[in-house]
Amino acid sequence: MLSSVLKELEIDPSSRSTLAGDYERFADGLPHPLEEYVRDRYEINLSSEYGGLSIKNPFGKGSGQLSLNVSQVRRDAEDGLGFVILKTIIAEDERGAQSMSEWAIHETRMIVERIKGANGSEGWTVTWKGRGWYDTFEKYLEFFGESLRVVQDMGMPVVPSCKYHLPRNGEGEWKLGEYQYTTRRLLEVWKQHGPQGLTMPIEKDFSPTLAGSDRAAQKHTILRWLMRVTGLIRQAASPIPIKVGLKVFNAVFEDAFQLEMLRAINERCEAEDAPDFLVYGNRLFDPDREFDGVRGVAYGGPDLSERNLAVLGSMRALEHVGQIPICLLPISATGNIVTGRIAAEYLLRGASSFQIHTYFQLPSSEYKMRTGSKTARALHELYFHPEEGLLAWLLHLRRAFDWPVDWNIKQMAEFCVDPANRVWASATASVLR
Numbered sequence: 426m427l428s429s430v431l432k433e434l435e436i437d438p439s440s441r442s443t444l445a446g447d448y449e450r451f452a453d454g455l456p457h458p459l460e461e462y463v464r465d466r467y468e469i470n471l472s473s474e475y476g477g478l479s480i481k482n483p484f485g486k487g488s489g490q491l492s493l494n495v496s497q498v499r500r501d502a503e504d505g506l507g508f509v510i511l512k513t514i515i516a517e518d519e520r521g522a523q524s525m526s527e528w529a530i531h532e533t534r535m536i537v538e539r540i541k542g543a544n545g546s547e548g549w550t551v552t553w554k555g556r557g558w559y560d561t562f563e564k565y566l567e568f569f570g571e572s573l574r575v576v577q578d579m580g581m582p583v584v585p586s587c588k589y590h591l592p593r594n595g596e597g598e599w600k601l602g603e604y605q606y607t608t609r610r611l612l613e614v615w616k617q618h619g620p621q622g623l624t625m626p627i628e629k630d631f632s633p634t635l636a637g638s639d640r641a642a643q644k645h646t647i648l649r650w651l652m653r654v655t656g657l658i659r660q661a662a663s664p665i666p667i668k669v670g671l672k673v674f675n676a677v678f679e680d681a682f683q684l685e686m687l688r689a690i691n692e693r694c695e696a697e698d699a700p701d702f703l704v705y706g707n708r709l710f711d712p713d714r715e716f717d718g719v720r721g722v723a724y725g726g727p728d729l730s731e732r733n734l735a736v737l738g739s740m741r742a743l744e745h746v747g748q749i750p751i752c753l754l755p756i757s758a759t760g761n762i763v764t765g766r767i768a769a770e771y772l773l774r775g776a777s778s779f780q781i782h783t784y785f786q787l788p789s790s791e792y793k794m795r796t797g798s799k800t801a802r803a804l805h806e807l808y809f810h811p812e813e814g815l816l817a818w819l820l821h822l823r824r825a826f827d828w829p830v831d832w833n834i835k836q837m838a839e840f841c842v843d844p845a846n847r848v849w850a851s852a853t854a855s856v857l858r
């Protein structure tokens with residue numbers, strides 16, 4: 426299928442040796458500002474967009490344990506990350522009631538382990554017990570405000586993530602008080618400390634552990650959530666505008682249902698219920714695995730990117746042959762982005778930014794760079810690796826599709842979605858087989 430486009434790296438020999446030289450040269454520290462260097466040296470424009478905000482490069486940190494204090498956020502900005510999504514807060518109403526409180530538990534243990542994908546490829550996964558933010562909402566608001574302040578002049582968007590109430594099957598009512606109170610307080614912080622005149626994006630987290638709860642046992646319940654939450658967040662924010670991104674989870678059902686989830690969002694939402702962007706797709710869920718006495722764990726690794734790429738790929742292939750309407754929602758990709766090549770695979774399916782968690786947590790021996798933070802070490806690999814890095818694969822794709830040199834990542838992603846282009850022509854036959 427489409428990944429065949431990325432099977433063998435075809436770039437000219439001089440670019441190949443420039444990349445190999447830069448990979449060695451920057452093993453002691455990345456150039457600053459990296460984006461300028463990349464533009465001058467490779468004529469590649471790394472800028473893009475996330476949730477309606479400009480980002481200087483497409484690599485960001487996904488919500489989680491690596492974005493729950495100000496020093497992590499500051500360090501990421503200094504190390505040149507494109508954007509950071511803060512740890513998910515569990516919504517509450519003005520009396521402090523949280524209907525999703527089972528997700529607000531303190532993590533006790535987190536381990537990074539090797540994992541083998543179904544096709545035998547090796548990768549990494551993080552296993553832990555905790556879920557959302559476990560401190561008070563007031564502390565989260567302070568953290569959000571302080572994070573916005575420290576990155577003010579560093580050109581790195583900081584964005585909140587929230588898990589709002591989702592009614593169980595048969596539970597009719599939505600707890601609107603949680604939507605209203607939480608959204609409004611977050612917007613107050615954005616207004617005070619955020620970039621002036623820009624609309625706040627927010628990620629609505631549908632956590633993978635939802636997949637193992639009775640809440641997500643019914644397909645129609647999941648579809649109802651996906652088609653309704655955006656409107657509720659917008660109403661809660663009103664009259665202040667907000668950009669809502671749905672972080673779509675991998676349900677425990679088959680791939681066809683993943684596609685149905687994406688299609689429901691794209692095709693079946695009333696105008697005010699349609700999100701502004703998507704984050705696709707959060708981790709897989711294994712109901713049988715046990716960790717620290719808890720049965721059922723979320724996991725990542727090669728099976729996660731395999732599944733996400735397959736689902737997005739089938740959606741694009743069906744769009745290409747006119748069987749389904751095109752999904753033009755911007756996509757921020759997440760899921761086993763451990764090389765620039767995998768990021769490029771997501772790009773080919775229309776993703777214009779890439780969110781990472783696991784790859785920022787590997788043992789230090791997994792990165793060539795021997796000093797600096799894990800963010801810097803990971804970015805060094807993600808950009809400059811001569812065979813697996815993003816720069817190598819962007820050069821490859823530019824050559825394959827004749828992209829203009831001044832295109833940025835967002836423009837490349839838009840090209841890949843447009844059925845008039847030949848990205849999907851070769852892939853369609855096999856994907857639809």
Ligand SMILES: Cc1cc2nc3c(=O)[nH]c(=O)nc-3n(C[C@H](O)[C@H](O)[C@H](O)COP(=O)(O)O)c2cc1C
Nearest residue numbers: 487488489490513551630725759760761781782783
């Ligand atoms: C330890 C851990 C905690 C996470 N916590 C959250 C969270 O609070 N909210 C959220 O939306 N995603 C959370 N995630 C999901 C990540 O943001 C990311 O989307 C997912 O792990 C896939 O990316 P990866 O393969 O690079 O890890 C968490 C992931 C891990 C590993």
